[in-house]
Amino acid sequence: MSRLVNGVKSFSTAASSLLADASAAAARSVRQPSSFQVFRDVPELRQLRRKLIQNDRTMGFVPTMGALHEGHLSLIREAARENTDVFVSIYVNPTQFGVNEDLSSYPRTWDSDVEKLEKLNEELSSLGACTGQITAIFAPTSKVMYPTLPPSSEIDGHGSFVTITPLARKLEGVSRPVFFRGVTTICMKLFNVTTPDRVYFGQKDVQQTVIIKRMVKDFLIDTEVRIVPTTREADGLALSSRNVYLGARRRAVGLTLYQALSAAAEAYKAGKASRDDILGAARSVAERVLSEQQALSPSERALYEVDYISLADPESLEELDLVDFKKGAVLSTAFKMAPLEETNPGEDCGLGDGKVPVRLIDNMILQPQS
Amino acid sequence: MSRLVNGVKSFSTAASSLLADASAAAARSVRQPSSFQVFRDVPELRQLRRKLIQNDRTMGFVPTMGALHEGHLSLIREAARENTDVFVSIYVNPTQFGVNEDLSSYPRTWDSDVEKLEKLNEELSSLGACTGQITAIFAPTSKVMYPTLPPSSEIDGHGSFVTITPLARKLEGVSRPVFFRGVTTICMKLFNVTTPDRVYFGQKDVQQTVIIKRMVKDFLIDTEVRIVPTTREADGLALSSRNVYLGARRRAVGLTLYQALSAAAEAYKAGKASRDDILGAARSVAERVLSEQQALSPSERALYEVDYISLADPESLEELDLVDFKKGAVLSTAFKMAPLEETNPGEDCGLGDGKVPVRLIDNMILQPQS
Structure with missing residues (x-):
């Protein structure tokens, strides 16, 4: 071999x-x-x-x-x-x-x-x-x-x-x-x-x-x-071939996808069914982390853009205003991780030295519940 | 059975x-x-x-x-x-x-x-x-x-x-x-x-x-x-499920597709290679028959429109200005047979009493020649 x-x-x-x-x-x-x-x-x-x-x-x-x-x-x-x-x-x-x-x-x-x-x-x-x-x-x-x-x-x-x-x-x-x-x-x-x-x-x-x-x-x-089922790192980050481009700093911030989806899934498990309640929980995580990053200096932060956060029917992928508990839903999101603005000597910036923009996706299935 | x-x-x-x-x-x-x-x-x-x-x-x-x-x-x-x-x-x-x-x-x-x-x-x-x-x-x-x-x-x-x-x-x-x-x-x-x-x-x-x-x-x-290979009637008309709609009068005139293609194929066999020479032979047949029909009364004639007469490459179907004798070509045509304008008592007008417009297609392969 x-x-x-x-x-x-x-x-x-x-x-x-x-x-x-x-x-x-x-x-x-x-x-x-x-x-x-x-x-x-x-x-x-x-x-x-x-x-x-x-x-x-x-x-x-x-x-x-x-x-x-x-x-x-x-x-x-x-x-x-x-x-x-x-x-x-x-x-x-x-x-x-x-x-x-x-x-x-x-x-x-x-x-x-x-x-x-x-x-x-x-x-x-x-x-x-x-x-x-x-x-x-x-x-x-x-x-x-x-x-x-x-x-x-x-x-x-x-x-x-x-x-x-x-x-x-x-x-x-x-x-x-x-x-x-x-x-x-x-x-x-x-x-x-x-x-x-x-x-x-x-x-x-x-x-x-x-x-x-x-x-x-x-x-x-x-x-x-x-x-x-999705294979995840211990902290929850979904495995992806593209993760090798992230480097340590963007990897840490990239975990936000998982955290945002988890917050939304929690809201659903707690009995919320409306789009605003479920996606609101995800959005507030995504927005909070982004403001925290923006407050840091260019050599410390990793910025991203939320492409979408979706709550959709499991078969047609039509966006839902209200989840039918009998059918459940698909919660999914995509973030665009921007290139690092400034890097530090010896920093682990990933394949491509942090210059490659990385698009990350993740999702959770909201199972039917009674 | x-x-x-x-x-x-x-x-x-x-x-x-x-x-x-x-x-x-x-x-x-x-x-x-x-x-x-x-x-x-x-x-x-x-x-x-x-x-x-x-x-x-x-x-x-x-x-x-x-x-x-x-x-x-x-x-x-x-x-x-x-x-x-x-x-x-x-x-x-x-x-x-x-x-x-x-x-x-x-x-x-x-x-x-x-x-x-x-x-x-x-x-x-x-x-x-x-x-x-x-x-x-x-x-x-x-x-x-x-x-x-x-x-x-x-x-x-x-x-x-x-x-x-x-x-x-x-x-x-x-x-x-x-x-x-x-x-x-x-x-x-x-x-x-x-x-x-x-x-x-x-x-x-x-x-x-x-x-x-x-x-x-x-x-x-x-x-x-x-x-x-295409199965044809004794006179050359290509068999088609749609022929049952023709009736005797339109069937006779529908033979023009075959005659037009045959004239073009003859021109090719006689050594012509240019689009004008080959398709010209087909077009003159189609035009002659149409004028003959137009000269007849509505109860005797069958009119048609030539949709296309094509001379194309056998694999890409790109139109050709000149046939490469080594490759040959596809000669093809489509006619729209109009409904009969007037029918006669006892006339064989086909399924649908001659009221159904019928689109006929036919083709011939111009084989490579040396």
């Missing part, structure tokens, strides 16, 4: 340009990881999948954009618990990034991703027959995933797309109009390639979970969608 | 309303046809499909909107030649009809469709082991195919869609902006339900063949697209 990781390390630094694929390293490496196969193209993966079906094995699929963290691993663990085999895809999908969005700054970490998956397979194999294992990594090139036109990042650009509206226009879709078109398009392709018995998505991206469930239903896709 | 056909006949006349499905009759019928099963929903069909896969049988899929004619049968014969099993879907897809288009006037002919398929299976079984047979008819309800939102027929309406642009905007897409969105959306669903080894489409709808091939490629769908 370590030989593979070392073997690809020298190449991966060159793979950071916009066009190079995160996983291009895999193509150059002669060695395969010891416990799973890496596939760069479709036909061989289909062959393996066919063999699994013929042998009555079940397969759970976990699509990722790499930069794997404990959140992804929790999806894979759940997939291994429910299936004999797990396929993981690692592909940074260009069509879900807008023209001015952070495709180029999205972390590409092939070496450590493979290492984490190898370690996880060791952990899974130690559990014996009661759990499955990762069998295949699918790390395609963009030419494989977008074989004809270069994919458009313009909302009215040409291409072959799956669109799910109005769901894709709400919440995250307001500031990121092409995002969910990119997600549904790439997921349809990945599902067609892997034909999974079950697919696994994290609760963290709640709108994505709602849209994928809708896509599977509307397009009669023969798979089950499993949603796995 | 005849009992089934009779058994459903009494119901099918009531099924002509916009909302009733063409195949609703199948749901009421207790009997199954003798040589294939009719499926109204997905799970049982998937079970059959799984059994076929386990037994190493291959399946060819022929999607139709019913109103079967010899053209459809030629698709099924080809599918039976190449596969052990053939699935045929019969579903009049609402999303490929525009708001003001002819969904309500599209023929619904369940009884005779089933009869034709039964007869075809007899023919196929007489050929013995060298050909497959129709195993399943999939005749779903709209609730099965569109389980959440009622499908929109507005170009900017909401829903879950597959879009393939710019291909879908050209030729037929100009006058029918939602048409190919509807076709690709329903075909993606049908392919997900049936997971065919091969799918069969007629050359008659040339733009559809180009778009489906593109969809299968771009979405990495695990199937092969087969295109079957």
